[in-house]
Amino acid sequence: MSIPGLQYLSLEYCGLSAPPKDLFSNMTSDVVELRITNYPGLKTLWMNDMATTGMTLASNLFSHPTLEELHLEGDNIAFGSEEVVPSNVFANCPRLTRLSLIQNNFENVDDARFLELLGHLSLEVLKLSGNKLTSFPLSTLTNFSNLSRLELIGVSISSIPDGAFDSLRNLSWLSLTFNGITTITKQTFSVETRERLNVLYLDMNPFTCTCELMWFRNWFVSDMELFHHNTNPPLEYNCNNLPLTSLANFSMVEQACLMSHDMNVMIVFICSVVIVTLTIVSLVFRFRWHIRLALYEVFRGRGDVRRLRLLADHFDYDVFVSYDKEDLPWVHQRLMPELETRLGLRLCVHERDFIPGNNIVDNIVECVQSSKKILMVFSKDFVRSQWCQFELTFCLTHVMDYDDVLIIVCMDDVASRDMTPAMMAVLRTTTYIQWEELDDAEHSFWGRLRLALHEIIPPPDAALP
Incomplete structure (x- = not known):
């Protein structure tokens, strides 16, 4: 099939169980962008239940010399299964740089499987929102050094390893909205990474507002545009442990944060033990004859x-x-x-x-x-x-x-x-x-x-x- 001038092909809302195996095999058009999506909209993608069955992809399905942008969104594709998604499904895509895999099934996708599927691509934009990446290490993303935009919205990330994004030298746009992140420290993003980022969305995370978060709170207040980027209304950054308290309004006395939380807990514990011990010793000494006489009467x-x-x-x-x-x-x-x-x-x-x-x-x-x-x-x-x-x-x-x-x-x-x-x-x-x-x-x-x-x-x- 040849359609002169065809650069954009959309198969949205077609209810396909699987794209045609020969989708590109007989196509001579210079298709640049392909969309195969079945979800109702990005706005509620992380709140919707996935479909009961997902698409099955054929080997070398997307092999095409001119394909630059591919959207497989809301299709519940089980990327962890070799039978559903062959390892060469994205083979022979030399110009593919923008890939959206929003709201699919990434269970059982470890770093080896992830690199097997995508490691050969020179991706600049990668969207993985709406997928549970609990078993997927963020360190795997360091292999995609050309990434400039990364979307990880609602992927069940509970913490960010220190320096997880520092090797992505071209990354300027990062969204970690709606995850389980409680703390951001000074080591999470290096100085170079912080200077490189133009957009960093961390809204809708259950931040625990304690001394450990004070550094991030100060960074947040000093560079509000980075975390909001002209959004209207402004995004929600709240303290999960302090009801009705926003991150911007959270503050703590500097002296209270001079020591780490663990050190404070240890000091409180040691002081409590000392006080209890002194109290017991004092009572035993004061009533020593009561005790001795009571024991004497018993024995x-x-x-x-x-x-x-x-x-x-x-x-x-x-x-x-x-x-x-x-x-x-x-x-x-x-x-x-x-x-x-x-x-x-x-x-x-x-x-x-x-x-x-x-x-x-x-x-x-x-x-x-x-x-x-x-x-x-x-x-x-x-x-x-x-x-x-x-x-x-x-x-x-x-x-x-x-x-x-x-x-x-x-x-x-x-x-x-x-x-x-x-x-x-x-x-x-x-x-x-x-x-x-x-x-x-x-x-x-x-x-x-x-x-x-x-x-x-x-x-x-x-x-x-």
């Missing part, structure tokens, strides 16, 4: 260690009395007559029984170890005495080691805010005896104290002189 024995110690050891004293010097009158006038005179017990009272010249700590340790029981007189003055607090700490350790208990006498109402953690722990885990100067209350007090000391009170005959 304490049945008194065997205490009874064996009372039977086996030799003791100089029956009761070690820990008190503050301000409470000495009560100890001398009330406690000692009751316990020593009436009950026949020998008390260790530091004003009387500590050995002169010995270190105070040594006196406390020796006297505690030489006593069967420990009685502590809690009062407001006891709280303020450092030596009393030392005695309390040492005595707590002592009774735990020997599976014993402290006998606590409270002289007055000691405010909880004044007490040390050790005193609070003891009062919360030990039944103490409250002193009150009332006849009935005093009688009850001595009865309870005798009950607490029943293990060491000698029989009535032994108490007589």
Whole structure:
């Protein structure tokens, strides 16, 4: 077939299942542009469902010496199948420089298959919009060094490798509209590539507006024409993670972006761990005696260690009395007559029984170890005495080691805010005896104290002189 002067041939909307195998075999016309398209329009190509069946192409179908521009759009051609698209379908097209393959099927098209089909063409314009290129590496495009225009609209690209387009030395028009791109960094496009581009469409991508995107945001604001190119109305560039915020209006404090996101996350994590650790250590230290006493109560024995110690050891004293010097009158006038005179017990009272010249700590340790029981007189003055607090700490350790208990006498109402953690722990885990100067209350007090000391009170005959 020869049609003099025929340069443009369109087979649009013909509903072809496959172009004629001898489309160019008998054609002597100098056809420059060929269109075989079946889709309704570019405006909605990435929103439409593809046809259920696609075209089948014959070997050497487009071989023609004058063909410069070819449009195969909306035909759902399965380019990944050798049976549907032979590897030589674009063979012998020496002048083919503009190729549009919009809205076809590029599943299973890897870089080897792509180069097998198109690698021999000196393409200047390539349109692959509407195809899913998830398994197609962008680095393959570096083989088309003559490309000046590249359309990749709605091809499911989620990220752009650094320098993916830098080898395309003639590229001036690039569209990556409607993909899944979240971030553009300074390394995505080299300085030379940025200077070379006249059009760069990146609208309708779900940008994540964080510190990592600030460089791109500044570039976008400084060169709006590059990203809009006289479009009316302007294209949409929005922050996907910030509703109702456009890319142009997004901003962040410079100091907040001095460190990388990963570094910020690590610092927050480390600080959180340190704070939690310090809090736990502080609580454990503050309530250490509560914890020790609670564990002691849980794991304490049945008194065997205490009874064996009372039977086996030799003791100089029956009761070690820990008190503050301000409470000495009560100890001398009330406690000692009751316990020593009436009950026949020998008390260790530091004003009387500590050995002169010995270190105070040594006196406390020796006297505690030489006593069967420990009685502590809690009062407001006891709280303020450092030596009393030392005695309390040492005595707590002592009774735990020997599976014993402290006998606590409270002289007055000691405010909880004044007490040390050790005193609070003891009062919360030990039944103490409250002193009150009332006849009935005093009688009850001595009865309870005798009950607490029943293990060491000698029989009535032994108490007589």
